[in-house]
Ligand code: HEM
């Protein structure tokens with residue numbers, strides 16, 4: 443039947459009596475989700491809702507990133523590299539959404555933000571437990587970061603557990619070792635509560651994987667090569683997010699100190715020098731034709 447009067451007929455089969463049945467809102471917990479936006483400005487500033495939702499959507503996606511990275515690690519531990527790569531591919535798409543999303547917040551002018559910034563008091567993204575958990579899961583451990591979470595036992599416990607868990611990189615290197623690659627023992631036995639630091643002896647392992655993949659028939663370790671490139675994408679994407687955050691902060695608060703107590707822009711700039719998988723970048727310098 444064609445659409446008449448620009449109004450679509452509702453088909454007879456459409457379920458309308460939803461008492462005692464599973465519904466859209468019930469399944470998704472929308473009562474709670476959509477009742478979780480509480481602007482603090484009084485009178486309420488129009489733009490504070492944007493600010494809240496931008497953060498909440500980020501936290502929701504971070505929840506999924508953690509879920510996927512957890513499973514990717516379990517799959518690597520079981521030597522199922524193909525399935526782990528699927529999880530990582532999903533994380534990469536989420537990162538792209540999160541980086542794109544900065545353009546919505548960029549519609550907030552410095553004047554508008556200054557009008558409700560005081561209502562945020564000492565709250566700051568620096569206190570995001572899930573963001574820190576992702577950094578830890580990727581291998582940039584930092585025990586002192588836990589201090590900020592002492593007032594929230596659940597967050598503190600989750601981060602402490604993450605601190606003690608092998609990172610995605612640790613699991614990948616263990617997998618490569620089981621596949622016969624000469625991963626240095628110092629990495630396989632490292633204290634996983636510390637940040638991964640650049641290890642020169644790992645570079646030849648990646649060099650062999652990259653050079654093998656470049657041979658005409660495709661290499662033995664094509665999957666390992668693919669995984670290396672996925673990790674590089676993951677780190678690049680993480681840095682793109684950090685960079686957009688830095689630029690947004692710069693255009694919104696200039697050189698003001700952060701509500702979390704840091705110097706602000708200068709502190710964020712230093713995060714751009716952190717790295718998760720340094721050997722995967724150094725190997726590029728070494729690759730010969
Ligand atoms: C106008 C918007 C924003 C401004 C002005 C801003 C400002 C800042 C500043 C100054 C810091 C340094 C810590 C401090 O002293 O407060 C910081 C950290 C942080 N912010 Fe934001 N931010 C904004 C939006 C966001 C959004 C939307 C997110 C998403 C969740 C976010 C997440 C973070 C995270 C995770 C950190 C810690 C970064 C690190 O440790 O390197 N921020 N932010």
Ligand SMILES: N[C@@H](CC(=O)c1ccccc1NC=O)C(=O)O
Nearest residue numbers: 562565566567568699700701702
């Ligand atoms: N640190 C920001 C405040 C801020 O952006 C913020 C405040 C409360 C909850 C999340 C935030 N996002 C990122 O830091 C500032 O200094 O303006």
